[in-house]
Amino acid sequence: MSLNYGQNSVGLVTAEKVLIDTPLTLACGTVLPSHELMVETYGCLNTDKSNAILICHALSGHHHAAGFYEGDDKPGWWDDYIGPGKPMDSNRFFIVSLNNIGSCFGSTGPTSTNPATGEAWGAQFPPLRARDWVESQKLLMEKLGIDRWAAVIGGSLGGMQAMRWSLEHPDKVANSIVIASSMRLSAQNIAFNEIARRAIKSDPQFFNGDYLKQGAAPRHGLALARMIGHVTYLSDELMGQKFGRELRSGDFTQGESAPIEFQIESYLNYQGDKFSGGFDANSYILITKMLDYFDLAREYHNNPVEAFSHAQCDFLVISFSSDWRFSPQRSREIVDALIGAEKNVSYAEIESDQGHDAFLLPNPRYEQVLAKYLSRVADQLEGQAT
Amino acid sequence: MSLNYGQNSVGLVTAEKVLIDTPLTLACGTVLPSHELMVETYGCLNTDKSNAILICHALSGHHHAAGFYEGDDKPGWWDDYIGPGKPMDSNRFFIVSLNNIGSCFGSTGPTSTNPATGEAWGAQFPPLRARDWVESQKLLMEKLGIDRWAAVIGGSLGGMQAMRWSLEHPDKVANSIVIASSMRLSAQNIAFNEIARRAIKSDPQFFNGDYLKQGAAPRHGLALARMIGHVTYLSDELMGQKFGRELRSGDFTQGESAPIEFQIESYLNYQGDKFSGGFDANSYILITKMLDYFDLAREYHNNPVEAFSHAQCDFLVISFSSDWRFSPQRSREIVDALIGAEKNVSYAEIESDQGHDAFLLPNPRYEQVLAKYLSRVADQLEGQAT
Numbered sequence: 001m002s003l004n005y006g007q008n009s010v011g012l013v014t015a016e017k018v019l020i021d022t023p024l025t026l027a028c029g030t031v032l033p034s035h036e037l038m039v040e041t042y043g044c045l046n047t048d049k050s051n052a053i054l055i056c057h058a059l060s061g062h063h064h065a066a067g068f069y070e071g072d073d074k075p076g077w078w079d080d081y082i083g084p085g086k087p088m089d090s091n092r093f094f095i096v097s098l099n100n101i102g103s104c105f106g107s108t109g110p111t112s113t114n115p116a117t118g119e120a121w122g123a124q125f126p127p128l129r130a131r132d133w134v135e136s137q138k139l140l141m142e143k144l145g146i147d148r149w150a151a152v153i154g155g156s157l158g159g160m161q162a163m164r165w166s167l168e169h170p171d172k173v174a175n176s177i178v179i180a181s182s183m184r185l186s187a188q189n190i191a192f193n194e195i196a197r198r199a200i201k202s203d204p205q206f207f208n209g210d211y212l213k214q215g216a217a218p219r220h221g222l223a224l225a226r227m228i229g230h231v232t233y234l235s236d237e238l239m240g241q242k243f244g245r246e247l248r249s250g251d252f253t254q255g256e257s258a259p260i261e262f263q264i265e266s267y268l269n270y271q272g273d274k275f276s277g278g279f280d281a282n283s284y285i286l287i288t289k290m291l292d293y294f295d296l297a298r299e300y301h302n303n304p305v306e307a308f309s310h311a312q313c314d315f316l317v318i319s320f321s322s323d324w325r326f327s328p329q330r331s332r333e334i335v336d337a338l339i340g341a342e343k344n345v346s347y348a349e350i351e352s353d354q355g356h357d358a359f360l361l362p363n364p365r366y367e368q369v370l371a372k373y374l375s376r377v378a379d380q381l382e383g384q385a386t
Numbered sequence: 387m388s389l390n391y392g393q394n395s396v397g398l399v400t401a402e403k404v405l406i407d408t409p410l411t412l413a414c415g416t417v418l419p420s421h422e423l424m425v426e427t428y429g430c431l432n433t434d435k436s437n438a439i440l441i442c443h444a445l446s447g448h449h450h451a452a453g454f455y456e457g458d459d460k461p462g463w464w465d466d467y468i469g470p471g472k473p474m475d476s477n478r479f480f481i482v483s484l485n486n487i488g489s490c491f492g493s494t495g496p497t498s499t500n501p502a503t504g505e506a507w508g509a510q511f512p513p514l515r516a517r518d519w520v521e522s523q524k525l526l527m528e529k530l531g532i533d534r535w536a537a538v539i540g541g542s543l544g545g546m547q548a549m550r551w552s553l554e555h556p557d558k559v560a561n562s563i564v565i566a567s568s569m570r571l572s573a574q575n576i577a578f579n580e581i582a583r584r585a586i587k588s589d590p591q592f593f594n595g596d597y598l599k600q601g602a603a604p605r606h607g608l609a610l611a612r613m614i615g616h617v618t619y620l621s622d623e624l625m626g627q628k629f630g631r632e633l634r635s636g637d638f639t640q641g642e643s644a645p646i647e648f649q650i651e652s653y654l655n656y657q658g659d660k661f662s663g664g665f666d667a668n669s670y671i672l673i674t675k676m677l678d679y680f681d682l683a684r685e686y687h688n689n690p691v692e693a694f695s696h697a698q699c700d701f702l703v704i705s706f707s708s709d710w711r712f713s714p715q716r717s718r719e720i721v722d723a724l725i726g727a728e729k730n731v732s733y734a735e736i737e738s739d740q741g742h743d744a745f746l747l748p749n750p751r752y753e754q755v756l757a758k759y760l761s762r763v764a765d766q767l768e769g770q771a772t
Contacts, residue, residue: 050614066611127643187625187650194651198658202606204590206596220588227581228614231574239573245681257414257513260679264573265580271583293646295631298638383509 003018005068008092009075010042013067018098020139026203030126033115037140038099038106039062042082043090045146050381052146053088053374054137054160055097056154057289060279062105065097066090080222081207087370092378093150097191098140100133102287104280111212111280123209123282126254130294132159134164137174141172150377151187153177155359157287160294163334166294175377176311177370181329182361183296183304183337189325193288196335198223209282222281223272230271235322235355239264250350270380297337304337318366320358321351346373389771391454395461396428396469396476399453403492404484406525413769416512418499423526424449424485424492428468429476431532436557436767437759438532439474440523441483442540442547445615445673446665448491451483452476466748473756476766484526486519488667488673497598497666509595509668516543516680520550527558529721536763539563542712543673546680547740549720552697553682562697565704566745568716569682569690569723575711578618579674582611586667595668602713609658610666616657621708621741625650690723700730702753702759707737732759 005011021034040063045052055065055078066082068075076097082088088095099107102125110125117124141149152162152173166176185193200206203221207214219302232240235283243264300307315338319331328349338345348369352358358366391397407420426449431438439678441451441464452468454461462483468474474481485493488511496511503510527535538548538559545567571579577739586592589607593600617625636646681743686693701724705717724731734755738744744752 027640029641030643127645152402184631186622187629187631187648188620188622190631190648190650191613191617191654194648194654195610195617198613198655199585199610202589202610224581224585224588224610227577227584231577231581234574236572236574239577243573245570245573245576252679252681254413255415257416259513260675262573262576262580262678264577268577268580269584289646292648293638295638 001062004112005075007222008083008085009079010067012070012077013042013064014069015040015063015106018140018143020136020143022134022139024136024139024159026132027129028127035101035108035136036112037101037108037136038386039140040064040066040097040099042066042095043093045094045144049146050148050187050384051092051150051378052094052096052144054141054149054152054165055082055095056133056152056158057097057100058154058156058158059291060275061158062103062282063097063098063099063107064105066095068251077360080360080368081367087367087374088153089374091271092382093374095191096140096144101136102128102290105285107357109280110282111139120212121282122212123285125282125286128286128290130160130290131168132166133161134168135379137165138169138172149173150381151175151177151374153179154181155179156181156356157291157294160291160296161298166313166315170310170312173313175316175373176313176319177316177373178331178334180320180323180326180331180356181340182326183334184294187294190219190292192228193292195284196228199224199228200285206281209285211281216279217276219273219276222276222279222284223269224276225284226279227268227272229367230268232325233352233356235324237322237353238355241353243267252319280337305340308337308341308343311341311343315346316369317345317347318347318369319349319360320354320356320366321349323356325356325359328354340358391461394469394471395465396453398456399428399450399462400455401426401449401492404526404529406529408524408525408528410518410522412512412518413515414513418487418494420491421487421494421522422498423487423494423522423616425526426450426452426462426483428452428483429479431480431530435532436534436770437478437536438480438482438530440527440535440538440551441468441474441481442519442523442544443483443486443537444540444542444544445677446661446670447544448489449483449485449493450491452481462645463746465763467753467756473753473760474539475760478768479760482526484523484528487522488514488669488676490669495666496668496672506598507668508598509671511668511672514672516546516676519547520554523547523551524555524558533558535559536767537561537563537760539565540567540662541565542567542742543677543680544568545675546555546682549682552699552701553693556696559699561702562699563704563759563760564717564720565700566709566712566717566742567720568712569720570680571678578614579603579678582614583671583674585610585614586671592667595671597667603662604667605659605662608662608665608670610659611654611670612665613654613658616654617659618711618743621710621739623739624741627739629653665739670701677682690719691726694723694727694729697727697729702730703731703733704755704756705735706717706740706742706752707735708739709744711742711743721770725758
């Protein structure tokens with residue numbers, strides 16, 4: 001079957017809903033007696049279960065990271081980097097990708113039924129922190145019988161989980177791969193998130209988060225939220241190259257009052273509308289709050305070196321030159337703290353005009369860095385296994 | 387009276403509504419048979435009427451640039467730079483500041499009555515370009531009996547007017563002072579403007595722009611629009627220094643689910659709400675469109691050097707290091723084009739952490755550059771007069 005999709009593709013994939021029936025105590029104190037996670041895996045777990053990679057998704061991500069669903073011609077969101085012979089080589093690694101709790105692609109979240117009320121959680125879903133995702137992933141790990149991840153990897157919020165893993169469960173991670181991420185959000189990052197949340201909340205269809213009960217959805221607000229986010233994911237240069245000041249309609253002639261629409265306007269409006277049809281507004285609020293909240297070193301006297309001194313794994317940190325959401329400077333801060341804590345760290349600043357989104361997109365140098373690092377990891381594992 | 391306000395203040399001021407009864411043909415083809423402008427002046431016009439400075443305001447600006455209104459303890463928006471002994475020295479210059487058409491502080495705009503219908507213009511107010519503001523200012527100039535501005539000065543959109551003046555009426559401007567501006571908006575600039583407009587338009591209180599007839603106002607949408615704008619006016623550094631990750635309410639303790647509010651969130655929400663109570667949504671849409679539309683060289687074969695070859699005045703161009711809305715690079719492009727066109731141009735890139743807003747704020751080096759340039763202009767004028 002998978003031949004249809006090319007020899008470097010993991011081919012047809014299906015997602016599985018996994019019930020985690022161990023209670024999960026969230027950072028806020030709420031206990032989820034059980035929860036469900038949508039999970040996909042690529043490749044095979046080796047006999048000593050040492051070749052597993054955990055993929056951590058970002059704000060709007062999900063479990064479908066690679067391969068194709070039946071009848072679908074668009075692969076998973078990280079398909080460029082996952083597959084046979086790709087940097088996350090499914091011939092060598094067992095790759096685990098899940099949709100995290102609080103999100104809206106089938107895992108337990110605001111659109112799921114709250115067992116206490118029999119209704120959708122909606123805005124009553126408990127606040128989450130990145131560590132809650134890590135703890136939920138840890139329960140999944142146990143369920144899969146994996147004792148140690150060969151690597152935990154993620155971009156943006158995904159990188160925050162990869163860092164958190166290294167501190168919370170130092171003996172369970174061999175490599176932490178932190179891409180286009182940051183140890184904490186800046187005031188400007190928080191500002192954009194807050195504007196996005198306010199856009200959602202001021203949509204009259206939001207009903208204080210109870211829109212599901214009303215059969216409604218704050219789609220206008222969510223579209224706006226996504227448009228704001230989208231601008232921060234792209235670089236100024238890239239938008240200039242892709243759209244410049246090209247018009248979609250209207251013209252500049254004097255004496256002409258027909259409205260002008262620039263291509264960039266049309267593109268952004270389309271992106272906003274598309275997103276708002278497929279994402280849940282309460283999840284968006286919940287996960288942007290999680291981002292704002294994240295502060296790697298808060299519980300380590302605000303000292304990142306002290307924080308990372310708890311880690312036992314090796315690190316690969318990657319940033320992109322035109323990323324202004326989490327700029328290379330943020331990654332250099334991570335690297336400095338890791339060096340201060342005397343950890344093994346490799347760092348690559350990748351030249352790219354793609355902005356923050358670069359971590360999702362094809363880039364030969366990025367691919368090479370990731371492939372070399374992970375192939376060394378696989379070599380070591382395979383060396384040990386023989 | 388003015389002694390109450392300190393000896394460097396222009397003291398108490400009053401605004402005057404000036405009727406311009408000469409028909410104004412707008413770039414879109416619409417003719418305004420007459421229009422009204424709110425105007426303030428500071429200092430005295432000399433006998434040969436050669437010492438007048440025109441202040442051009444930006445997106446949300448107005449005529450009240452300096453001094454105090456009776457009973458008000460907050461001075462005009464550019465008071466740090468206008469007054470006796472200040473860079474725009476009211477002892478030497480006659481300074482003219484107006485609210486431009488399409489805005490909402492008393493000049494003809496969307497909230498004014500459309501004589502054709504007897505109702506407020508609302509969304510039916512004709513689209514405007516920066517050149518329309520220049521032509522309206524030209525009619526005011528004639529009304530004041532001024533034949534040539536000693537200087538036309540403005541920041542941001544104000545700088546665009548200062549540039550446009552130099553091309554449209556080269557013999558009417560002696561000096562064009564262009565601060566924190568650009569020859570045209572980038573795709574990213576347009577993107578932020580479009581998100582702001584969409585925020586306004588998707589507020590159900592917008593009623594397709596007819597909210598005045600409904601006794602309504604899209605305040606939520608306008609607040610969001612302003613919040614988006616505001617983030618682009620401040621630098622990341624400044625927001626970090628001013629707000630960092632300080633909390634306004636809630637705390638980070640584990641087991642605590644009380645909502646966290648960061649200071650930056652509270653600040654931005656306050657700014658948005660304050661603005662939305664004092665500005666008109668249709669004006670905001672109209673003027674952001676004017677910004678998007680502006681392209682200095684469009685009618686000069688997209689060649690800025692060709693455009694500026696029409697200018698006869700001298701230029702002072704100023705940018706601020708941390709401005710990411712119109713970065714120093716944009717100002718350097720202006721300077722390069724002016725040099726290409728063999729114009730006299732002085733350029734200062736001011737070190738500042740205040741972002742785009744720096745053009746409004748106290749800064750010793752900025753003050754010095756502006757003061758030196760304008761004092762030389764005044765010296766020449768006074769030399770000629772004797």
